[in-house]
Amino acid sequence: MKNRRDFLRNAFGLGAGLAAVPSLFAAKQSPEPAKDADGDMNMNMDRDRTRARPSPRRANRVVPVQTPDIPQLPWQMVDGAKEFHLIAEPVKQQLIPGKFVNLWGYNGSAPGPTIQVNQGDRVRIIVDNHLPEPTSMHWHGFEIPIAMDGGPGISQDPIAPGGRFVYEFTLHQAGTFFYHSHMAMQEMMGMIGAFIMHPKEAYDPVVDKDFAIILQEFAVLPNNPNPNSMNMEFNWLTLNGKSGPATTPLVVRLNDRVRLRFINLGMDHHPIHLHGHTFVVTGSEGGRQPKTTWGPKNTVLVGVAEASDVEFVANNPGDWMIHCHLPHHMMNQMSSVAGRMTRGSNGMPAGLGMTEGMGMLRQGNATSAENGPSLGRGMGVGSTRDQTVGNGPLSATQTGHVTENMPGMNHEEMQMAAPDVTPDANSVPGFPQDAFMEGPAMAMDKMVEKPENYGLRPGWSGFMQGMMTFLRVLPPDLYDTVMAMREQQNGKPTTMPEMQHQHR
Numbered sequence: 001m002k003n004r005r006d007f008l009r010n011a012f013g014l015g016a017g018l019a020a021v022p023s024l025f026a027a028k029q030s031p032e033p034a035k036d037a038d039g040d041m042n043m044n045m046d047r048d049r050t051r052a053r054p055s056p057r058r059a060n061r062v063v064p065v066q067t068p069d070i071p072q073l074p075w076q077m078v079d080g081a082k083e084f085h086l087i088a089e090p091v092k093q094q095l096i097p098g099k100f101v102n103l104w105g106y107n108g109s110a111p112g113p114t115i116q117v118n119q120g121d122r123v124r125i126i127v128d129n130h131l132p133e134p135t136s137m138h139w140h141g142f143e144i145p146i147a148m149d150g151g152p153g154i155s156q157d158p159i160a161p162g163g164r165f166v167y168e169f170t171l172h173q174a175g176t177f178f179y180h181s182h183m184a185m186q187e188m189m190g191m192i193g194a195f196i197m198h199p200k201e202a203y204d205p206v207v208d209k210d211f212a213i214i215l216q217e218f219a220v221l222p223n224n225p226n227p228n229s230m231n232m233e234f235n236w237l238t239l240n241g242k243s244g245p246a247t248t249p250l251v252v253r254l255n256d257r258v259r260l261r262f263i264n265l266g267m268d269h270h271p272i273h274l275h276g277h278t279f280v281v282t283g284s285e286g287g288r289q290p291k292t293t294w295g296p297k298n299t300v301l302v303g304v305a306e307a308s309d310v311e312f313v314a315n316n317p318g319d320w321m322i323h324c325h326l327p328h329h330m331m332n333q334m335s336s337v338a339g340r341m342t343r344g345s346n347g348m349p350a351g352l353g354m355t356e357g358m359g360m361l362r363q364g365n366a367t368s369a370e371n372g373p374s375l376g377r378g379m380g381v382g383s384t385r386d387q388t389v390g391n392g393p394l395s396a397t398q399t400g401h402v403t404e405n406m407p408g409m410n411h412e413e414m415q416m417a418a419p420d421v422t423p424d425a426n427s428v429p430g431f432p433q434d435a436f437m438e439g440p441a442m443a444m445d446k447m448v449e450k451p452e453n454y455g456l457r458p459g460w461s462g463f464m465q466g467m468m469t470f471l472r473v474l475p476p477d478l479y480d481t482v483m484a485m486r487e488q489q490n491g492k493p494t495t496m497p498e499m500q501h502q503h504r
């Protein structure tokens with residue numbers, strides 16, 4: 001199964017894929033990214049848009065949207081239209097290190113790659129179906145002819161396995177839109193992507209950074225890599241296809257004006273909360289909202305099938321959490337098996353191998369006191385094999401034995417601290433809550449190391465789970481350091497060139 005980078009490299013040539021991105025806003029493709037008129041690549045003057053009116057050279061500036069962890073979809077001009085190519089196909093997705101699930105997406109990515117166009121563009125999108133069943137592509141909120149709407153059986157025949165449908169339309173709208181399969185259960189397998197329509201005239205006030213984040217949820221039972229698309233409860237919550245701590249922080253420079261575009265397609269609504277800042281909601285899935293509707297907020301409820309744009313000046317330095325505030329959406333691999341298995345003093349058989357346990361219980365039955373509740377399946381996060389043994393970090397005898405008690409874990413890179421709990425914790429009704437095995441005792445800073453995480457507080461990754469990421473508001477020197485590290489990584493930025501100096 002190919003990963004996203006391989007896809008870009010193989011299908012388009014990495015150079016071609018990246019070269020197409022700077023040309024998003026230009027009619028002609030230019031070989032070199034444009035600089036500011038004064039050659040100032042960093043634009044660190046006049047940062048505070050709340051105090052300063054945009055200078056003339058900035059007045060009409062549209063910055064490209066960054067979608068961390070999601071590639072940008074390149075295009076080429078063919079017969080007067082920007083032509084894109086989307087391939088619906090199965091994707092093996094790594095939600096956090098070691099946790100792979102089988103999703104469905106586009107071009108090796110779930111969510112699919114981000115499409116960015118300009119208002120007024122003629123666009124052609126070739127959709128190939130490499131799924132084992134029919135699919136259809138809907139352009140959510142697009143005011144286009146019915147024949148292009150993608151309603152299977154309504155406006156077109158479903159796209160058969162191995163089949164192709166070519167969509168073509170002229171876009172007069174502007175805003176945060178998205179594309180998705182119009183087969184309901186395929187939506188729950190990940191088949192959505194961001195479709196950004198940049199306005200002819202940049203919105204006022206202009207922003208320095210513009211990010212899009214797609215909110216998704218999956219129900220993945222232990223030892224089953226396939227999401228249950230009919231489930232009503234979800235244990236893996238993702239931002240752009242990653243769960244915390246594998247999400248990539250949004251890195252901005254102190255006093256940047258920032259736009260965040262949240263897109264939700266799933267079974268739940270998500271109240272997205274930003275720490276340390278007050279924002280205004282400037283747009284919805286229908287486009288820009290008038291300033292008269294803007295009011296101060298720090299949480300925006302992104303409903304199913306909705307998009308919400310929020311804007312603010314990042315004037316408060318720090319590493320600020322952005323997260324869904326539903327408590328169950330702030331964790332990974334939720335399960336109800338926390339209990340004796342993680343706390344027994346002598347360990348407990350819980351999922352033995354073929355020879356030791358399969359169908360051959362020596363004592364009691366599967367749910368008896370002699371056997372752990374995970375009989376036959378592993379405990380999930382970080383487990384490199386299916387079978388594990390109880391007696392986890394919260395057991396009474398854990399001190400000094402944590403790692404031996406959890407075979408199969410990647411102890412090299414997992415930071416397994418002793419839990420900070422009272423000696424009588426096991427006798428307190430309700431224990432454990434946040435001290436369970438996936439909690440603070442287990443951080444994976446090294447496993448998710450990347451430039452955007454540089455300088456975070458050690459152990460941070462033990463506290464970032466589910467729909468969580470950071471807004472990192474960095475002073476200029478640290479910001480420049482992180483950007484330089486990103487540039488150096490394989491000679492290429494993690495996801496796309498920042499292009500903050502691109503102008504129309």
Ligand SMILES: [Cu+2]
Binds near residue numbers: 269270324326467
């Ligand atoms: Cu949520």
